[in-house]
Amino acid sequence: MRIIALFISISFMILFAVHDTIGTPRPSSSHDSAPILVCGAGHGGLLAAARLAAAGHHVILFEKKEESRLGWDWHDNFLARSFHDAGLKDPEWNDFIRVNDFTFISPDGNYRITTEIPLQNREIAMDRKTLIGMLVRHARESGVDIRWKSEVSGPVIEDGIVTGVIVNGIKQYGSLVIDSAGIDSPVRRGLPPSYEITREIGRGERINVYRAYYSLNKAVPYDEREYRVYLGINGMRGIAWVRTIDGACDVLIGSIDPLDTATMETIMGKIRTENRQVDDTLIRGGSFASIPLRRPLDLFVGHNYAAIGDAAAMTVPVIGSGIENSFKAAVFLSETVLSLGKPGSGSGIAYHRQDLWDYQYRFYRDRGARLCGLDRVKYFLLTAPWDDLNDLFRKGLLQASDLEKPLLGESIEISTGSMILRFFKGWYRPDLLLPMKSMLDDSREIMECALAIPPRWDEKKITRWRKELNHPFTTYSTALKGKTP
Numbered sequence: 001m002r003i004i005a006l007f008i009s010i011s012f013m014i015l016f017a018v019h020d021t022i023g024t025p026r027p028s029s030s031h032d033s034a035p036i037l038v039c040g041a042g043h044g045g046l047l048a049a050a051r052l053a054a055a056g057h058h059v060i061l062f063e064k065k066e067e068s069r070l071g072w073d074w075h076d077n078f079l080a081r082s083f084h085d086a087g088l089k090d091p092e093w094n095d096f097i098r099v100n101d102f103t104f105i106s107p108d109g110n111y112r113i114t115t116e117i118p119l120q121n122r123e124i125a126m127d128r129k130t131l132i133g134m135l136v137r138h139a140r141e142s143g144v145d146i147r148w149k150s151e152v153s154g155p156v157i158e159d160g161i162v163t164g165v166i167v168n169g170i171k172q173y174g175s176l177v178i179d180s181a182g183i184d185s186p187v188r189r190g191l192p193p194s195y196e197i198t199r200e201i202g203r204g205e206r207i208n209v210y211r212a213y214y215s216l217n218k219a220v221p222y223d224e225r226e227y228r229v230y231l232g233i234n235g236m237r238g239i240a241w242v243r244t245i246d247g248a249c250d251v252l253i254g255s256i257d258p259l260d261t262a263t264m265e266t267i268m269g270k271i272r273t274e275n276r277q278v279d280d281t282l283i284r285g286g287s288f289a290s291i292p293l294r295r296p297l298d299l300f301v302g303h304n305y306a307a308i309g310d311a312a313a314m315t316v317p318v319i320g321s322g323i324e325n326s327f328k329a330a331v332f333l334s335e336t337v338l339s340l341g342k343p344g345s346g347s348g349i350a351y352h353r354q355d356l357w358d359y360q361y362r363f364y365r366d367r368g369a370r371l372c373g374l375d376r377v378k379y380f381l382l383t384a385p386w387d388d389l390n391d392l393f394r395k396g397l398l399q400a401s402d403l404e405k406p407l408l409g410e411s412i413e414i415s416t417g418s419m420i421l422r423f424f425k426g427w428y429r430p431d432l433l434l435p436m437k438s439m440l441d442d443s444r445e446i447m448e449c450a451l452a453i454p455p456r457w458d459e460k461k462i463t464r465w466r467k468e469l470n471h472p473f474t475t476y477s478t479a480l481k482g483k484t485p
């Protein structure tokens, strides 16, 4: 009897041990039982997960943080229409505020350009925790199985194909891995070379950011409607902003070079000199983070794999906004997956890259191409000499309408008439106007090239398209390398 009891307990121990190292068991013959695995509770991941679960898919979402620590402690700006476009209910009116017009300040601090965006078109600012909380509720109500404190360390690769992810050291198998784990996603970084997906997002392609809310010193005069955006403040290649929100001073400092505490404090000192209302007491935030500042990856789908949001570099390259694009990508991705139906039984590939390609195609056609064009503008701004940028402000060669467009997610296009007028204004600086004109021409050409994305998977055509799209950027990034910190 004792021997039988011992045998039973050993069998149970073995069973538990096997379950522990395997997590979601590997389905033997059918993909039907294999869940869709979403890595990271970012905006795109949560929305894609919700849409797929609502349509009857078994979706598991792994998030490394605990629920109460999700989302950053600050407000995000994005277009109000994002909710409607993503099929989400509009937020309550008291959940957001309208963003004020921006006042851009030249690198020498002497010139200003203020946008004039009609109120109804302006972005809204919403507390990140409120927004993420809404998305988590929506995902849960749609049937997503959310697992907190579940850190993904990389993909599971079998026979060169992604078949799952490793979560807290345990293999979890799935039919599709949706990578929403942000700019430095370990899933994307762990993909095999055969996937040909960019693994690292390096200098010039990311902006390192410090964001904090400080107490507001009401004793000094300040304009609470002013939203100041500094270009190249203190010689830093990047931007900084200061605004008043929720009775506090919201400060953002973003640099393409590494941003350490000492540099941040130097810039804070400069900001405080010019904005005496920014007091010393830290109220919220006070964190460092990185945002992709580049065109979307030229390939973000592979067999059983699709990246979304920052993991696929879907932010606007000149300003780093990514929420609206991530929402839209979630719509395209979920529609693509749903159009394929549930995978049947068979080989290790449940979702072929040629089928997932439609997701990338639609994203590029809808907005990715515009983001590619804006990446050219970014390189221009990062490599132009400071004096040139000052002159663009000083002589009115750069106008409010040019700066409004990327804020609204649009490409910068300048009519011939307006360009001629600018030539007259800047006649004494042809060395500045010509590069500006050629930057705008390049930007348009890049956008056209990106729009020519092959509609269907054709290895040769796609390889050629990627090569043509990336080609001009090698020159720009070499120019940026010359601009050392």
Ligand SMILES: Cc1cc2nc3c(=O)[nH]c(=O)nc-3n(C[C@H](O)[C@H](O)[C@H](O)COP(=O)(O)OP(=O)(O)OC[C@H]3O[C@@H](n4cnc5c(N)ncnc54)[C@H](O)[C@@H]3O)c2cc1C
Binding pocket: 039, 040, 041, 042, 043, 044, 045, 062, 063, 064, 065, 070, 071, 075, 076, 077, 078, 150, 151, 152, 153, 180, 181, 182, 183, 185, 186, 209, 210, 211, 289, 290, 291, 308, 309, 310, 311, 315, 320, 321, 322, 323, 324, 326
């Ligand atoms: C300071 C700052 C300000 C910004 N301001 C704006 C703004 O005003 N407007 C705007 O549109 N965008 C803004 N953005 C960009 C915006 O945050 C992103 O583009 C957007 O959130 C899309 O990102 P995501 O969903 O892909 O990933 P993220 O928001 O980066 O979310 C990734 C999630 O994955 C989790 N995760 C990461 N690694 C793992 C892992 N290994 N295992 C499990 N989970 C993991 C993270 O904890 C996180 O919850 C800002 C970003 C920063 C840093």
